[in-house]
Amino acid sequence: MKIAVLGATGQTGQYLVNQALQQGHIVTTIVRNPEKLTMHHDNLKVVKADIFSGDTLKSHFKGQDVIMSCLGFPASILSAVTGYTMSMKVMIGAMQEARVNRIITMTSWYTEPNSGTQSSFLIRFLLLPMIRSTLTNMYEMEQFLQKTDDINWTVVRPPGLKNLPASAQEFLTHEGYFVPDSSGQPAGSSVGRGDVARFMLSLLNSNAWVKRGVAMTTK
Numbered sequence: 594m595k596i597a598v599l600g601a602t603g604q605t606g607q608y609l610v611n612q613a614l615q616q617g618h619i620v621t622t623i624v625r626n627p628e629k630l631t632m633h634h635d636n637l638k639v640v641k642a643d644i645f646s647g648d649t650l651k652s653h654f655k656g657q658d659v660i661m662s663c664l665g666f667p668a669s670i671l672s673a674v675t676g677y678t679m680s681m682k683v684m685i686g687a688m689q690e691a692r693v694n695r696i697i698t699m700t701s702w703y704t705e706p707n708s709g710t711q712s713s714f715l716i717r718f719l720l721l722p723m724i725r726s727t728l729t730n731m732y733e734m735e736q737f738l739q740k741t742d743d744i745n746w747t748v749v750r751p752p753g754l755k756n757l758p759a760s761a762q763e764f765l766t767h768e769g770y771f772v773p774d775s776s777g778q779p780a781g782s783s784v785g786r787g788d789v790a791r792f793m794l795s796l797l798n799s800n801a802w803v804k805r806g807v808a809m810t811t812k
């Protein structure tokens with residue numbers, strides 16, 4: 594498949610690009626810092642572009658089968674995070690003009706404001722308040738995607754990310770804001786970035802999570 598990747602210079606993005614190339618896909622990375630991508634491959638094209646410029650994105654989206662995003666915008670005490678909604682609105686507009694209708698993007702467990710009540714004390718009272726601005730904007734982006742009828746979107750929600758390569762572990766998934774174990778408690782609290790990339794790429798062969806948000810982790 595022809596895949597355009599945003600956030601390709603990030604930690605998850607690099608796993609995703611590597612795995613996509615290994616699987617034989619043709620990858621165009623759309624980045625602001627091309628020098629951060631050190632890999633070379635005959636099927637890899639690196640373009641420098643502004644993710645907030647629809648016209649620029651449109652020209653790179655033309656002819657792609659799918660857009661994949663591992664973009665990340667950290668929380669700040671100075672201002673609210675807006676990058677998820679701003680970039681997604683521009684991406685969806687560019688997709689509509691370029692006639693690309695599939696996007697797979699990532700957010701996080703606990704984007705819904707009340708979904709963290711079952712999480713551990715530390716996550717609930719320390720981590721979630723610290724990253725609330727990021728989670729809020731991710732949630733707003735998820736709400737925006739739910740209103741885009743003509744786009745086959747999937748939101749992948751992982752728990753805390755670790756810098757680990759892809760494993761062969763089975764995926765656990767749930768249509769919700771975290772993956773519950775048999776007692777309804779969150780099934781773990783972290784997953785390897787390589788496995789998130791592996792899961793996102795596995796969706797290319799499946800319609801299972803089209804127009805849905807899926808919380809995932811590994812067994």
Ligand SMILES: NC(=O)c1ccc[n+]([C@@H]2O[C@H](COP(=O)([O-])OP(=O)(O)OC[C@H]3O[C@@H](n4cnc5c(N)ncnc54)[C@H](OP(=O)(O)O)[C@@H]3O)[C@@H](O)[C@H]2O)c1
Nearest residue numbers: 600601602603604605625626664665700701751752753754
């Ligand atoms: N950390 C966690 O435990 C955790 C848990 C669940 C979900 N997540 C979410 O998962 C996603 C991926 O996480 P990650 O740790 O792999 O991300 P990351 O390493 O921080 O990478 C973020 C990517 O977004 C790009 N980006 C940010 N602002 C941009 C802009 N204005 N223009 C163009 N590119 C921009 C970065 O480009 P540059 O390389 O040029 O900066 C980078 O490629 C993020 O949305 C993150 O919030 C994180």
